[in-house]
Amino acid sequence: MAANLVNLEAVGKAYPNRTLLDNVSLGIGESERVGVVGRNGDGKSTLLSVLAKSEPVDSGRVTHTSGLRVGQLSQRDDLDPDKTVRDQVLGGMAEHEWASDSRTRDVLTGLFGGLELPGLSHGLDSTVGPLSGGERRRVALAKLLIGEYDLLLLDEPTNHLDIEGIAWLAAHLSDRRCALAVVTHDRWFLDEICTRVWDVQDGNVHEYDGGYSAYVLARAERERIAAVEADKRANLVRKELAWLRRGPPARTSKPKFRIDAANALIADEPPARDTPELMQFANSRLGKTVFDAEDVTITAGDKVLLRDWTWQLGPGDRIGLVGVNGAGKTSLLRTLAAAEHDRQPATGRVKVGKTVRLAYLSQEVVELDPTWRVLEAVQRVREHVDLGNGRQMSASQLCERFGFTGTKQWTVVGDLSGGERRRLQLLRLLMDEPNVLFLDEPTNDLDIETLTQLEDLLDGWPGSMIVVSHDRYFIERTTDTVQALLGDQSMRMLPGGIEEYLERRREQMSQAPVGGTGGTRQRAGDSRAAKKELSRIERRLEKLGNKETELHEAMAVHATDAGKLAGLTDELAALHNEQSELEERWLELAED
Template sequence: MAHLLGAEALHLEYPTKVVFEGVSLGVDEGDRIGIVGRNGDGKSSLMAMLAGRREPDSGRVTVRGGVTIGVLEQTDVLPDDLTVGRAVVGDGPEHEWARDPRIRDVLSGLLSDLDWDAAIGTLSGGQRRRVALAQLLAGDWDVLALDEPTNHLDVEGISWLAEHLKRRWAASSGALMIVTHDRWFLDEVCTKTWEVHDRIVEPFDGGYAAYILQRVERDRQAATIEARRQNLARKELAWLRRGAPARTTKPKFRIDAANELIADVPEIRDRVSLQSLAVARLGKDVVDLLDAGVAYDGREILRDVEWRIAPGERTGILGVNGAGKSTLLGLVSGAVEPTSGRVKHGKTVKVATLTQRMDELDPHLNEPVRVVVSGLRTTYTFGAGSKAQELTPGQLLERMGFASAQLSTPVKDLSGGQKRRLQLLLILLDQPNVLILDEPTNDLDTDMLAAIEDLLDSWAGTLIVVSHDRYFMERVTDQQYAVMGGGLRHLPGGIEEYLRLRAAHPQATGATARVGQTTDAAAPSASALSGADRRTAEKEVTSLERRIKKLSDQIATARAALADHDQNDYVGLGEQMQRITAMEAEVSEAEDRWFELSEQLA
């Protein structure tokens, strides 16, 4: 494959730190490279040097003649008075850019909800980011260098971007460099991984899953990496092989080697023990949303939401921006009062929310980290049963990636990722039994995400997560729901089911919380059925609605019975969960058929 660009003996340093020392590497046609590493180790600086946006202190970067490089930086520089349309396609006539399938794909994937004539200065930060990404992708580049391209994109947008990048060039042409903490995205798009660490860049073949395998092998053979990091990597590998069905169908690494490495790794979570402890701490009543609805100024945000949250439940919430996810979290936490229906909180419930604003740190900005944690409880219990362990705040800080030298740093001088980790620590040390995480992965690198996931694996309580990070969502939750059309819909098929529903019904997707209600999805102008076929379909729809309602009631009853079941009867609990899973799969199949028939009858 032809060489596109290369770096020779790169050296970069700041007054207090050497970032790179003698780094040499190259990018060839067909390369799809993910760049990973700890925050502050130089990932963005490396890509900026390769893209010609930053000069190294010594060494050089050479680019083959005629090669064009498009760069997405973490901050956009779009003029405020420029319109969305002009920013993306310039001043050319519409017939010229509209016939380009790539541009049409970019506009549909990123900007379908934006006003074409809106000024950039009137947009939110997330909208500006999408315009900057669309502007870049609309161009014709030999190499794309993307710094955190999934920031401000929802699950659908991230899925679209992955597909766009996979289709953008032929397999042996073009090149891609990506800095991102989104591990699903790395595994979906990249065929090579560069790990930035200790002033060097270490290459690995394959995407994120293959990188984890090779890193574990490297760490085991060299025996020089600290034990904690190695154990987290091995646990991460166990998740990749056991917990992500989509990946096991197309493994990017040697299965035999992976199985050997994880042979002695226990299951990710001891679900039965954790649920037993959660029941003991919470009782069987946690938070019940009963026909709950919220409306503001005559606009209905949520309606008829029926959700009985169980002790120890781990649920992920999906939905487009503005669908009502934050309102739903507010109902659960008590910050939002329903305008219809009611919300019932159990007597022992203590809800804590990890917000995106980090308000918990405001009173401590001038205090060193050591002083902040010294005023908290002296020990904290993680896990359940034989796996329970007492940890001091200092040990928790270590697990969260704080070095001893950082304990004397004032909170205001911490990096964004360090503040995020300290915020979570303060919340956990307050001992809530219901934890809400609202976009918890912001500002965290892949190693720190693995550390937080490891911490949550041994947390006994009810967990509710809103995140655009697909990997994190699948990793820490056991089930997913979607806020769609003002209601709440269970997703037995997980995020893949959500994406299918969004693709089939982009305007008003999914049923509301009461299964069997019709949706507002756009319909064809003429029915595909008539006469006897139509009457048969109408009868089947009615039958399906009754069946879905009956199964949903049975599932709710079975879940409620779990709390009253003997928590030491592991076999019985397992059998009940199998029954519930089977019924949920039957509901999903019936709902898919209901949607199919409804479209034909519309």
């Protein structure tokens, strides 16, 4: 069995008010893919830093194999604000060097949309300082991914990536041969790339085989066994009490406890949502009309996002809204929300049902009075919330569901982290008993445990809902239909869900104009021809690279043979000429 690349032996790491790692021993082997999950603040990021040896441990030992190349992506980048993206990502590489490298091309295309970096205002020559947090994140990720490493340690790499970007990153990492440990709350991403899961809880790290789905099943089985053991202990206590009351105990047979396979845990589990019941209840709360848009045009400056848009959000509809960045997802939500306050769009009309009570979770975290306590901030909205069908939940109980347990409910708002403030914002919205929810990137800064609690709560929530999110798992888990803004000024329903969206986007990209003034069919044909030529050039460049290596080795062998060396030198010069011509042609095609 091959030795691990990195080993932790009885490692301890603590801060004055919390122990993050307590006598932890584990390791990562070659090509192993580990997903790291756990509650915010439980030490996931610290674990990655310990693995990288970028943070010292209080006790125990961390060992790396000799010459181990470690690449680390932290939540905070170390980019120089005065340098350009070109300087930070490509360093001193000449253009023909990086442009002819397949990995560099793949990374720049996947993260920024192409070699000209349309995802940045000034392409490679953009200065890092003025970039947004999302742009800086992509630059830091690109800088890391073009390198060659034995072990990649990634802390929330999907932050600021859209659904397409996350799908690209998953495919890119799957194709790499290095080992990987990744902290992420994106459960679809975990399932795609991970072969093991580490669950960080209360200073311990529990290990599970498989991706996120396998982890959920294994954890459920572990908790079931623990519950059985708890029941056994409770039964023993009851029997002991009965004996004390009756005198000599009666003879009893020992109970037998059977441990079923993990799949048996969910065999009799009902669907997450009773959709017909929720729809019926939503109709009684909302009536027939919720939001009706008629011939609405939505713009952002001079750009038309949606033209002559006619659409209906009905009672009980649960819609996942996806689309390319800048296609108008947030603008659509704002247009509908404004109509509730009688602010109609410039073109067209939005009709709002008389009984609509909208709660809109925007991407911005609403600032609360920093002197309030968590529970107080919730109780100021309402003491109890009606969950439908006669079910009620107190402010304190709802706080528990959202991870504010015990004394955490008395924490001052000003002391909360960004993720905790996001949770509190969502909690206050739900406490106001809305019957329509607009959730714009609700998963930002939420850990997996909080996400599952939110999903469980939404399962029984009777109302209409639109979710805008890059979290594919959350959309598929909480909504019934997916609709998309594909950047063509219209909105499409996608029966095939996220997979259909990604397929449509691939088709769009393949039919994008490559230049000239011909029609769409001609441009699509030109695009396909260009792609074929690019592929041919890349294959030839790869062969020439291999041949160049062989020539250098031969020159080293025949270094004392002047005649042989002269022939090899001429052959190498011809090869370099062909490389230069191919690289120039490749750049022409890529720029088109």
